[in-house]
Every structure is written in structure tokens, then in C-alpha cells.
Amino acid sequence: MQAVLLAAGESSRFWPLSEGKHKSLFYLMGKPLIQWTLEGLERVGIDEVVIIQSSSCLVEKTLKAFQTRLNLSYVVQEEPKGMGDALLSAKKVLRDSFFLLHAHQFTADQWLTAMMEKQNKTSSKLILSGQPTNQPRKYGMLKLENERVVGIVEKPSSEDAPSDIRALGIYLLTKKLVRILEKSQEHPYAFEDALNGFMAHQDVRVVIQDVQSISLKYPWDLFDAIRILMKRHLKPYCARSAQISPLAHIEGDVFIGENAKIFEYAVIKGPCYIGDGCVIGTHSLVRDHTDVESGAVIGAHAEVARCIFQTGSSSHSGYFGDSIFDQRTKIGAGTVTANVKIHRDEIKPVVKEERLSTGRHALGVIVGCETQLGISVKTMPGTLVGAFSFVGPGVIVEENVPSETRLLLKQEKLIKNKRRRS
Incomplete structure (x- = not known):
């Protein structure tokens, strides 16, 4: 046939x-x-x-x-x-x-x-x-x-x-x-x-x-896809070449690929997929249907829940929830992806200038390939950031960022003399 x-x-x-x-x-x-x-x-x-x-x-x-x-x-x-x-x-x-x-x-x-x-x-x-x-x-x-x-x-x-x-x-x-x-x-x-x-x-x-x-x-449909794939195909596995600290904690259905490195006090709670050559840093928490593709790095002191990291992407410390990072994205320390609205309302991203219903009450940021996020960037729920872009340190991303764009924070400083104590 x-x-x-x-x-x-x-x-x-x-x-x-x-x-x-x-x-x-x-x-x-x-x-x-x-x-x-x-x-x-x-x-x-x-x-x-x-x-x-x-x-x-x-x-x-x-x-x-x-x-x-x-x-x-x-x-x-x-x-x-x-x-x-x-x-x-x-x-x-x-x-x-x-x-x-x-x-x-x-x-x-x-x-x-x-x-x-x-x-x-x-x-x-x-x-x-x-x-x-x-x-x-x-x-x-x-x-x-x-x-x-x-x-x-x-x-x-x-x-x-x-x-x-x-x-x-x-x-x-x-x-x-x-x-x-x-x-x-x-x-x-x-x-x-x-x-x-x-x-x-x-x-x-x-x-x-x-x-x-x-x-x-839509890109957030990938969260359904990874759940289906993990339900159908994920089995606990750890490659012999993987380096796992005896002080790391792994529970549930977790796949760990060739030459992956899991550092001290890292915690992985399945179902999760950790691909070949990945690094999971010290004191990081990776959990709940997270997919980390080959060569990706989850830095020390990061919490990652229900996320997808594509090949070669890397993060430092921060919180990453219900988010997707395409190939070779670079994420600075202290980044936080807000994934839930304060009043727990449905999250409605803007796609092709139309605000769409997702039926989701948890949705973080979706970032295109080779984009860089500086230190201490904050993203609001349901924001989309295009490929080949740069978001500068300290920026709060409240709406979509087009591809090939530089988004910077203009900071005004106030300097005053400090009185000495008498």
C-alpha cells in the first residue's frame, strides 16, 4: 500500500x-x-x-x-x-x-x-x-x-x-x-x-x-504531541555513557541519552526525555513531560516544567514553565517565563494579528531559533518571540517580538549625593 x-x-x-x-x-x-x-x-x-x-x-x-x-x-x-x-x-x-x-x-x-x-x-x-x-x-x-x-x-x-x-x-x-x-x-x-x-x-x-x-x-499543539509520544513510546532508559552524579535524583519514566551529564543535586521527575549530550546542572529541577533534545543545556538552579528545548539550546538559572525554545536559543541567567495569569484566565496568544483561544490556562513563551534572551528577562504568558532576535537584559516581554528584532530596555538613572552621617 x-x-x-x-x-x-x-x-x-x-x-x-x-x-x-x-x-x-x-x-x-x-x-x-x-x-x-x-x-x-x-x-x-x-x-x-x-x-x-x-x-x-x-x-x-x-x-x-x-x-x-x-x-x-x-x-x-x-x-x-x-x-x-x-x-x-x-x-x-x-x-x-x-x-x-x-x-x-x-x-x-x-x-x-x-x-x-x-x-x-x-x-x-x-x-x-x-x-x-x-x-x-x-x-x-x-x-x-x-x-x-x-x-x-x-x-x-x-x-x-x-x-x-x-x-x-x-x-x-x-x-x-x-x-x-x-x-x-x-x-x-x-x-x-x-x-x-x-x-x-x-x-x-x-x-x-x-x-x-x-x-x-499552532506551536502550543506540540505540548499535546509530546504527551501522546511519551505515553506511547517513553520507557525508562539510561545510556551507559551517561554521567550521572550519585547525588542526583531521578524518578519516574526518564530517558537519558548517550553522553548526557546530570550534575550533583539535580532532580528529574518523569515522564521526561533527556537527549544525547545534554547537560542538567547542579540544583536544577526538570519535571512533568519536559523534552530536552540533543546537546541542550539546562543550567544550575533552573526549574523546568512541561517545556521543550530543541537541539543546541541552552539556559542558565531561572523558571521555565510550559514554554518552547527552538534550536540554538540562548537564555541568560535569571530568566522567568510567566505561564499562568494572576486570575487563572485562559491564555490567548496573538497569531497573524488575531487573538486566539487556546483552551489553556498555562502557557509560557515560545521562542524561535537562534534567538538570545539576556539576563533577567521576564516573559508574560502566551508571548511569541521570533527567530534570530535579541531581547536585552531586564526586558519584560509583554507582546510578541518579530523575527530579526532587537528589543532593548532604555534605562534612566538618577544619581544623587549621599549625605554623610554626622
Whole structure:
């Protein structure tokens, strides 16, 4: 069976973690998300995978570091023009029947077997995946007649939603759909229009499961992703080459990679992942679904809770809660990431000039790659800091910081003579 992975999109809502790379290349537990997806596909019997990537070919370059028994091939989508255009770019290599999914959907293996069984039991050539939701404005919603899908309505209001089942984004397709796409007018929702056109004349079915799945629209969705991955794959492990002080304390499910160093009086409370070559400093506390990727440093006297540190990032003392730091970020001593509002209200970050509901009451800062935070920086809940930026010492970050920006504190000093004591 063949699967096609979409890995060429712009991912603009994933800022500031989308600078220069597709979101499926974000690392969790030592592997990019796309590699977790490929391993899941292999488990359920997929033998060929076509990966649609951007012209940078960064996906192909990244995956060369990982071994697989899958037959991988790559197609370039020159411009990010939507799913329809991506699928057309691969039309020459498609089999008559194939799966289509996003490259970050590492939980897809929970769906594919059921979708193939549904196809075998029915005459349908096209099977969708669906899941209940109470937030129709975020998704394409399925219009159902008994077991058939007869339409998809994009992001309707609660009043206009045709059902409570959303399209999950995992499709078992036929090449006939590609022929419909070729005749369609090019626009961002051409794929959905082609599906609706196919449904008007053909039997289309859906597999509905209320199981844990991953939606990676926004950077904070990575917190759900790491929880799912740790639940499915994390096991206690300590590499022989790791150097762990006998005065350190480690409890729960904790993975410690090759050549990692855990210093005196450090405490790690799992579930946690500590990658190859990481350093956990003296008197630091790392806990609760924290992921520290290879070569990252957690300095002495730091508390880290529910955070993700990408490769080569480093911190000194401070408090880091519910925050994400992309590759090679540098964080000065005394940094504090506020992650909860005083009145415990929902945190609503600003993305593309729109304030969004997250459903989260704990969310710290999300920092793009190679950004530097000076000593004693304070960040307010839900702030986003772009890549290649610099936030100077003592700054309180109260709103988003664009990429390639210097944010400095202008300090006014008052100097007075001090009277001597008589």
C-alpha cells in the first residue's frame, strides 16, 4: 500500500517555529515528527511512501540520518499552493489507491487499518477519517447521510455545522480524484472542492473514532504531541555513557541519552526525555513531560516544567514553565517565563494579528531559533518571540517580538549625593 505525506506547506500559523523548515521537522524524543509518522506507517503495512516537500529539500536531507525499510521517494512542490496543488505535483507516481496525510500525523497508524477494512467491506473507493468535536469553526465538518459522507463544510459556525464530526485529514483516496483535481480551478481549497465533487456521484464513507489524535496548527499543539509520544513510546532508559552524579535524583519514566551529564543535586521527575549530550546542572529541577533534545543545556538552579528545548539550546538559572525554545536559543541567567495569569484566565496568544483561544490556562513563551534572551528577562504568558532576535537584559516581554528584532530596555538613572552621617 502507498502513502503520500504532505511536507511542503508554509505553516504560517506555526510561527515562530516555522522559520526555514516544515513543522514536521520539529524534533520530539530524539526524532523529527515525520520520522515518528513513517515508523507508524511501517507498523501497519505501508510499503511505499511519497513525500511532497518544498524546493529546499530539507525533509529529504533530514531523513537521510534515519534508517527505514520503507521505499521512500520525494516530489517537490515549488510553491505552497494548498493540498490540491501538492497532490497534483505527485500525480505521476500515484498508485490507483493510496493514503494521503500530513507528515506530522504520527498517530495515523491508529486509523489506517480501520480505513482499509472499511474499504474492503464496502464498494467505496474513497474513505475519510472523522472525529467528534465541539469546535466546528476550527475544522472542515462532514455532512453525513447514514454511513455516507455527502459533503464537507469548511469551518462553519456551531449553528451551521452539518454534524459534530470533523475531517481529521487522513484520506484513503483513488486516482479518480486526481483527475477531478486536474479540471478544477486552482485555489487554496481546490482539494476540498474536488472531494465534494466526487461525493456528488460516488459512494464515500468515513471511519469515526474517538481516539487521541494530533492537530499541529499552532506551536502550543506540540505540548499535546509530546504527551501522546511519551505515553506511547517513553520507557525508562539510561545510556551507559551517561554521567550521572550519585547525588542526583531521578524518578519516574526518564530517558537519558548517550553522553548526557546530570550534575550533583539535580532532580528529574518523569515522564521526561533527556537527549544525547545534554547537560542538567547542579540544583536544577526538570519535571512533568519536559523534552530536552540533543546537546541542550539546562543550567544550575533552573526549574523546568512541561517545556521543550530543541537541539543546541541552552539556559542558565531561572523558571521555565510550559514554554518552547527552538534550536540554538540562548537564555541568560535569571530568566522567568510567566505561564499562568494572576486570575487563572485562559491564555490567548496573538497569531497573524488575531487573538486566539487556546483552551489553556498555562502557557509560557515560545521562542524561535537562534534567538538570545539576556539576563533577567521576564516573559508574560502566551508571548511569541521570533527567530534570530535579541531581547536585552531586564526586558519584560509583554507582546510578541518579530523575527530579526532587537528589543532593548532604555534605562534612566538618577544619581544623587549621599549625605554623610554626622
